[in-house]
Amino acid sequence: MTSDSRIVSALLSIVVSWLIFASSATAYLISQGASPKLALPFRLLCHGLARRSLRLWDTPMPICARCFGIYLGMSLGILIFLAFGLWLRKASPVWIALASAPLIIDGGTQLLALRESTNQLRLATGLLAGAAFILWALIHIELNGRQNLNRLKFKGLTPIEDS
Amino acid sequence: MTSVGGSAQGPQTLDFGRAFTFPFKDPRWLTKTLIGGLFVLAGMVIVGNFFLFGYLAQLVRNVIARVEHPLPEWDDLGRFFVEGFKLFLVMLAYSAPILILVLLVVIPAAIVSESQSDFPAPAVAGLICLVLPLAFVVMAIMPAALVHAAANENAAAAFELAWIFRFIKQNALNYLLAIVVYVVANTLSQVGIILFCVGIVFTTFLSMVITAYAFSDGYRMATRP
Numbered sequence: 185m186t187s188d189s190r191i192v193s194a195l196l197s198i199v200v201s202w203l204i205f206a207s208s209a210t211a212y213l214i215s216q217g218a219s220p221k222l223a224l225p226f227r228l229l230c231h232g233l234a235r236r237s238l239r240l241w242d243t244p245m246p247i248c249a250r251c252f253g254i255y256l257g258m259s260l261g262i263l264i265f266l267a268f269g270l271w272l273r274k275a276s277p278v279w280i281a282l283a284s285a286p287l288i289i290d291g292g293t294q295l296l297a298l299r300e301s302t303n304q305l306r307l308a309t310g311l312l313a314g315a316a317f318i319l320w321a322l323i324h325i326e327l328n329g330r331q332n333l334n335r336l337k338f339k340g341l342t343p344i345e346d347s
Numbered sequence: 348m349t350s351v352g353g354s355a356q357g358p359q360t361l362d363f364g365r366a367f368t369f370p371f372k373d374p375r376w377l378t379k380t381l382i383g384g385l386f387v388l389a390g391m392v393i394v395g396n397f398f399l400f401g402y403l404a405q406l407v408r409n410v411i412a413r414v415e416h417p418l419p420e421w422d423d424l425g426r427f428f429v430e431g432f433k434l435f436l437v438m439l440a441y442s443a444p445i446l447i448l449v450l451l452v453v454i455p456a457a458i459v460s461e462s463q464s465d466f467p468a469p470a471v472a473g474l475i476c477l478v479l480p481l482a483f484v485v486m487a488i489m490p491a492a493l494v495h496a497a498a499n500e501n502a503a504a505a506f507e508l509a510w511i512f513r514f515i516k517q518n519a520l521n522y523l524l525a526i527v528v529y530v531v532a533n534t535l536s537q538v539g540i541i542l543f544c545v546g547i548v549f550t551t552f553l554s555m556v557i558t559a560y561a562f563s564d565g566y567r568m569a570t571r572p
Contacts, residue, residue, distance in 0.1 A: 188424045195389045202391070230544040251544045280381075291543045321385050324378065328422040 186329030189322050193262050196318065200258045203229075207247045208240055215241035222246075238303055249303040250291065253310025260311070261318035283316030359568040361524040366561040367532070370553060373416040382421045383556070384549035393435075399555065400434040401427025404497035406556060407563040411498055411571065418556060433502040434493060440506075441489050445482050452477065490529075490558075491515050491522065494566045514569060521565035528561035 210222050223246035226232055230251045234244040238252060245252060287309040294301045370376050383402070389395030402419060405427070409417035452474045491514055496505035505511075515522050532554035539550030 191424065192385070192389070195392060195395050196385065199389055199391045199395070229547065231540065248544065254543075254545050287543060295541065317381070318385075321382055324382060325421065325424070328420065329424070332422050 186326055186333060188329035188332075189265070189326040192325050193266060193322060196258065197262050200255050200262070203247070203255050204252070204259065207245050207252065211240040211243045211245045215243040236303065236306065238307065249306035250287070250310040253307040254314035256307075257311040257314025257316075258318040261315035262322070264315065265319055265322045280313075280316050280320045284313040287313040359521075361521045361528075361561060361565050361568070363524060363528065366528050366557055366564065369560055370418055370556055373418045375416075375420075376418060379418050379421065380549055380552055383552035386421075387548040387552045387555075397431030397435055398424060398427045399431065399552075401429065401431030403555060403559045404430050404434060404500075406559050407494055407497040407566075408500075410560055410563040411567045413567070417560070430497075430500070434496060434505075437493060437496055437502050437505040438489065441485050441492065445478060445485060448478050448481060449474070487526075488512075488515070490525070490562045491566075494559075494562045498563070498566060498570075514566075518565055518569045521568060522562075525558070525561035525565050529558040532557040 207226065210226070213222055214220055223232060226246035230247040232244075232246050232248060236248040236250070237244040237246070238249045239245070247255075290301050290305055290309045293299050370380065373379065383399075386395060386398050386402070390399055402421070405419040406417055409419060488511060491511045492505040495507065495511060495514070496502050498504075536547070536550040536554035539547035542550070
């Protein structure tokens with residue numbers, strides 16, 4: 185695996201884990217009587233509508249069920265990449281198109297006010313799309329990194345050897 | 348040092364429309380934008396921003412060199428990181444006077460407010476009167492400094508203040524247009540939140556590349572007519 189994909193995996197793991205932890209911790213603190221204003225920073229990333237959010241400790245999470253699903257899916261995707269990255273050689277955009285289709289249909293029909301989705305569906309579609317997207321992106325970065333290494337070797341430069 | 352001037356055929360004006368459409372003319376724009384969005388998300392950790400700044404620096408050079416599809420590939424992360432880190436230090440250096448001023452006013456104000464019930468009004472007024480104009484000046488100069496540093500692949504170029512002021516003065520119209528592009532792109536990028544929330548990271552990335560294009564195209568017209 186190249187250092188490029190390892191660094192990006194590590195960075196994204198930190199961000200995604202932090203988002204999952206911070207949103208859960210915020211719900212806990214609000215349930216313990218902290219100001220609901222604690223949830224405000226999450227508005228930069230998500231609408232955070234209470235009826236579209238999962239409830240923890242009987243308090244709505246500051247991010248919606250779909251966003252929570254996406255971040256959870258991304259962390260799952262990073263784990264899959266780290267475990268099976270060497271076997272996943274083709275980063276086909278068809279993957280993300282297929283895996284994102286349920287999210288687009290579910291979210292799109294809701295956006296057009298044709299129907300109202302459920303939190304379970306939001307979570308499931310987010311999970312699938314998040315995992316597929318991060319897998320595709322990391323494989324893409326891995327393949328680009330390998331091409332770059334080959335270019336350096338071709339030029340006679342010796343990069344830090346990757347496993 | 349790069350010379351500043353206008354075109355021999357007369358002043359060229361920034362192509363406002365092209366700044367907004369250039370990413371989509373690249374056949375690989377979707378892939379580049381999806382990966383770019385991921386780095387915007389990674390930018391929540393400061394280190395993640397270094398990759399983005401390095402990427403934008405390469406974009407600046409590609410625009411100045413009139414590369415047909417100037418959006419770079421995400422294939423040299425090591426180089427993006429190193430250059431982005433240098434540009435981050437430049438930004439930090441430019442922001443230092445504001446940070447120092449805020450600390451000089453806010454810390455004494457906080458100490459005073461410990462003994463009083465309200466935050467002291469003179470401190471707030473002082474903060475607004477001193478910090479806001481300074482922040483405005485710094486924010487106005489910084490894009491020119493960053494583009495100059497990126498174009499020369501030399502972070503020290505960002506501190507050639509005489510050159511930077513002359514560049515802004517002689518290309519005031521294009522520079523103002525680039526600021527308008529920044530404001531419009533940044534405002535439009537907020538629409539990304541309706542694209543299943545996470546869409547905002549991709550629209551933010553697009554607004555960044557559009558802004559970088561506008562400033563670097565203005566720089567190209569001024570330095571390489």
